[in-house]
Amino acid sequence: MDEVKVAQIVGQVRALVETHYLYPDIAAVVSGVLAEGLGEGRYPAEEPALATAVTADLQSVNADQHLRLVYHAEVLPPRTPGDDAKEYAAMAQWADQTCSGVACVRRLPGNVGYLELQPVLFPAALCGEIITAAMSLLATTDVLIIDLRHCLGGEPAMAAFLISYLWDHEPAQLTGLREGRDSQLKQAWTLPHVPGRRFGKAKPVYALTSATTFSGGEQLSYDLQQLGRATIIGERTRGGAHAREGFRVHPHLEATISVAEAVNPKTGGNWEGTGVVPDIQATAGQARDTAYKLALQNVITAGGAAAAEADAALAAAQADTA
Secondary structure, three states: OOHHHHHHHHHHHHHHHHHHOOOHHHHHHHHHHHHHHHHOOOOOOOHHHHHHHHHHHHOOOOOOOOOEEEEOOOOOOOOOOOOOHHHHHHHHHHHHHOHHHEEEEEEEOOOEEEEEEOOOEOOHHHHHHHHHHHHHHHOOOOEEEEEOOOOOOEOHHHHHHHHHHOOOOOOOEEEEEEEOOOOOEEEEEOOOOOOOOOOOOOOOEEEEEOOOOOOHHHHHHHHHHHOOOOEEEEOOOOOOOEEEEEEEEEOOEEEEEEEEEEEOOOOOOOOOOOOOOOOEEOOHHHHHHHHHHHHHHHHHHHOOOOHHHHHHHHHHHHHHHO
16 A cells, blocks of 8 residues: 555544444544554554554554454455444354354353353344254353353343343343443343243352453343353453444454443443452463362252262363372
8 A cells, every 4th residue: 555545544434433433532542643653654554554553543542452453354345324234244144153152061060050152142033943942051050150261242131131031030231331422321131031940049150260361251241240140260361441433444444443332330430441340359261270179069969869979070171180
């Protein structure tokens, strides 16, 4: 690209920030930073390097990790405003290639359920049946571990759908989204009915996090924590609580702009910039083992049919780490 094309792209990003960014006062400052960067000639002509440099300036004001210029190796198809068909089709293909985001679902010795969700929480409209199958399979386990250590984002509605399986029929309010420009709050609630079988709200749940856990993965862990429904084990998460919209500004470049903020009904805030703080600190590598031992202790204490199996599994786990 030549300097004229770089200037056009940066100009498009500035206009998008000014028009759509959820905080107008910050949008003005960010736009000024980009104008300054363009004037100083600090934006390279190569697309990947340009994306990196512009992203650094976009995030320099308030460290919003959803505010980015993203390079795509594949050509981005032109998109008509309001037409999400191509984006939806690409999301569906990605879901098909990743088992709808269910990386692992299994019963661990001691009747402990384990569910690993990555790379993202896909839309419930696409992957609800897979989540229903996974949660139905785990419904009769005594304790559940949800692994979000590699969950990089996703749809808020899927977080609500998942939590509904960990709740009962009465609704509980979850984190909603407030559109920055019109201050409208879109509430989110657990569902009174879900297909398949529920795990329910009485049995213990542990959620695993890492410094990689982001956005939708953070929302799921944050809501579970604020509901008092799960114990969070692992590392503080990355700290991205904004909803974003993507805009094509070049065949290989997409500007992602934060258009809404998460609002939790209990805290009145979210995890933006701070991340979700675990209830039990552990490294990402230690989190699963820590949760599993606690889960086995829960099963043993409850004294049910799986107590003897859990006791043997706990002895084996402790011997492995001795």
